[in-house]
Amino acid sequence: MSLVKVNEILQHAWKHKYGVAAINTLNYETIKCAVAAAEAERVPVILQFFPGLDKYIPLKYIADMAVDMARKASVPVAVHLDHSASYEIALGGIRDGFPSVMVDGSALPFEENVALTKEVARAAGVFGVDVEAELGHVGIGMKLEDISNRDLFTDADQAAEFVERTGCGSLAIAVGNAHGDYIQEPNLDFDRIAKIRQAVSVPLVLHGCSGIPDWQMQRAVNLGMSKFNIATEYFAAMYRSLDEVIQATEHKADGIRLMLGAAKGMTEFVVNKIRLLNPNKYTM
Secondary structure (H helix, E strand, O other): OOEEHHHHHHHHHHHOOOOEEEEEEOOOHHHHHHHHHHHHHOEEEEEEEOHHHOOOOOOHHHHHHHHHHHHHHHHHHHEEEEEEOHHHHHHHHHHHHOOOEEEEEEOOHHHHHHHHHHHHHHHHHOOOOOOEEOOOOOOOOOOOOHHHHHHOOOOOOOHHHHHHHHHHEEEEEOOOOOEOOOOOOOOOHHHHHHHHHHHOOOOOEEOOOOOEEEEEEHHHOOOEEEEEEEEEEHHHHHHHHHHHHHHHHHOOOOOOHHHHHHHHHHHHHHHHHHHOOOOOOOOO
């Protein structure tokens, strides 16, 4: 149980036909609530951190805290550094204690993305660290072209070549998904997911899961997607939970009560996402 490698969890999820909620965190409360939800549902979870938030909390602090809490959990929990845009950021995450890192070279030409990912995978392998990569343009949800222009989506044959040449352990793909809020309801390309799943040998990752309709998320699980990144909705749930406590306490200046009270709504949010991604009712 406790701290488990990301790829071990994803391989298990792929085999048992459930999706793993990869919850973006930024402090103790966001980590604690995600772990509590996983323990309540008896299903693994992934804790991840976006390196751009290092101005809020240094990578090492969040890694140390997440890894320690994962080790003490009663269900498998993995810890991952999300969206490293360069070799230096990815290696910095490894240095600071992340057992898994993503290197995102998707904005680069194909050959440059291959070279960057291969270089990170080679270095990470020395330390036994998992590597997630990305191919295709997973853009911004508020840009219509990013979710509708299929020329930006991941090609199955190219994905197979990419995985073989880079040695990445999992692959994030573009199939109509994007980051942040969506300008309109997204429509995932299920045929493309099926083709990519058949073409590649590693677990598949879906970024931008905040705002994708529930039925599309569950269909993606059943088509073989394994990791589902959730950030925007979780931070919104955190905000709502804090606001509800403030309103309930009539704005009394009690910061301790505020933080303790917000945990319930945040945990419930993650519980619901775990249940959504578990349409076949897997449990430990």
